[in-house]
Amino acid sequence: MNKYMKTFALTGKEKMEIQERPMPEIANDTDVLIRMIRVGVCGSDMHYYKEGGIGSQVISYPFTPGHEGAGIVAAVGKRVKHVAVGDRVAIDPAMPCGHCDQCEAGRPHTCRNLKFLGNPGQAEGCLSEYIVIPEGSCFPINNRLGFDEAVISEPLAIGYYATKLAGDLRGKSIGILGFGPIGMSVLLPAQVQEPAKVYVTDKLEHRLKIAHETGANWTGNPDETNIVSEIIRLEPLQLDYVFECCGKQEAVDQAIQLLKPGGTLLIVGIPEFSHWSFPVDELRRKEITIQNVRRQNGFTRPALDLIADSTMDVSPMVTHHFPFEETEKAYATVANYEDGVMKAMIDFSAGRYDD
Numbered sequence: 472m473n474k475y476m477k478t479f480a481l482t483g484k485e486k487m488e489i490q491e492r493p494m495p496e497i498a499n500d501t502d503v504l505i506r507m508i509r510v511g512v513c514g515s516d517m518h519y520y521k522e523g524g525i526g527s528q529v530i531s532y533p534f535t536p537g538h539e540g541a542g543i544v545a546a547v548g549k550r551v552k553h554v555a556v557g558d559r560v561a562i563d564p565a566m567p568c569g570h571c572d573q574c575e576a577g578r579p580h581t582c583r584n585l586k587f588l589g590n591p592g593q594a595e596g597c598l599s600e601y602i603v604i605p606e607g608s609c610f611p612i613n614n615r616l617g618f619d620e621a622v623i624s625e626p627l628a629i630g631y632y633a634t635k636l637a638g639d640l641r642g643k644s645i646g647i648l649g650f651g652p653i654g655m656s657v658l659l660p661a662q663v664q665e666p667a668k669v670y671v672t673d674k675l676e677h678r679l680k681i682a683h684e685t686g687a688n689w690t691g692n693p694d695e696t697n698i699v700s701e702i703i704r705l706e707p708l709q710l711d712y713v714f715e716c717c718g719k720q721e722a723v724d725q726a727i728q729l730l731k732p733g734g735t736l737l738i739v740g741i742p743e744f745s746h747w748s749f750p751v752d753e754l755r756r757k758e759i760t761i762q763n764v765r766r767q768n769g770f771t772r773p774a775l776d777l778i779a780d781s782t783m784d785v786s787p788m789v790t791h792h793f794p795f796e797e798t799e800k801a802y803a804t805v806a807n808y809e810d811g812v813m814k815a816m817i818d819f820s821a822g823r824y825d826d
Contacts, residue, residue, distance in 0.1 A: 478599035479798040480533035484523050487799040495603040500550035502603050509618040510597055510817040511539030512805045514651055515741055520802050530591045537596035538564035538589040541621035551606045561610045561621035563771040564588035580768040610771055613779060619816060620778050623785045628767035628774040630656025633739050636762055637712050640664040644710045646729055647671045649717025650678045652788055652814045653739055657714045659783040662686050670702050677811040681787050699728045718742040727753055735760040791815040
């Protein structure tokens with residue numbers, strides 16, 4: 472095996488370059504070396520790309536981003552039991568410690584010592600030819616799943632977890648504000664629960680088209696329609712749940728207006744700013760519940776099972792593929808919402824491996 476590998480690193484705001492780095496090595500008995508095949512470009516990656524950080528998580532350049540990934544096991548530590556060399560795996564980017572108060576309380580996603588792929592100060596990302604990650608973050612996939620689907624299990628797990636946090640959606644009216652990959656990752660598992668109506672908003676028409684084709688009952692562009700008045704016209708009693716999936720203040724404002732008394736706002740999107748603003752009077756009078764959603768919390772395997780069982784079709788989410796060498800172009804395409812992009816994939820296998 473080579474002593475060096477290639478990685479794509481952020482070197483400044485909206486600047487990336489290929490770098491050569493030493494091959495990662497298995498340091499612990501439960502470590503797994505993965506040859507990366509596919510990496511997804513996520514909205515949170517865009518914060519690092521455009522702004523150099525998310526809140527207190529600030530990049531020290533150069534830094535390798537990327538946390539949505541899938542690959543093939545290249546080597547394992549001597550205590551690894553659940554994966555073997557040659558296995559195709561989806562990657563859960565979270566690496567909890569397993570022994571803090573949060574982990575013991577069943578909240579590994581808020582682990583006190585959490586390390587997460589592609590997070591500054593925690594772990595370099597997976598935009599490299601090889602990575603080393605604990606066995607607990609590796610999920611074998613069967614032959615019914617391709618690498619694209621394995622990668623999509625990461626955002627889908629977030630959406631799936633969000634719908635479970637909401638509770639029983641059967642027969643309920645729900646809104647999804649923002650229909651990027653996370654909005655779609657909320658819609659798909661929500662539909663499994665058979666809500667009465669699903670209302671979706673986005674400012675990009677091609678995404679609204681995908682939402683409609685994926686099963687949304689109503690779609691609207693807030694730049695062209697007063698979505699609050701239109702949805703309330705159709706739902707005079709207002710909505711039971713609203714999922715904010717775009718990280719925009721105006722979406723939160725709309726959500727509060729759209730929710731019925733006793734309704735729940737689930738905040739899934741990551742904003743570019745540091746503080747949300749809420750209308751206290753309406754929030755208080757309606758007794759609105761606000762629920763933040765933090766990553767996957769153990770829903771990677773359930774998400775993979777939903778895809779493998781053909782319960783849902785995630786293929787419309789993936790709109791673009793770029794070879795590894797064109798990673799910077801992929802990031803710019805997603806950052807600028809170019810060419811009708813929904814989810815872009817970085818392909819390490821082009822010309823080298825079979826999917």
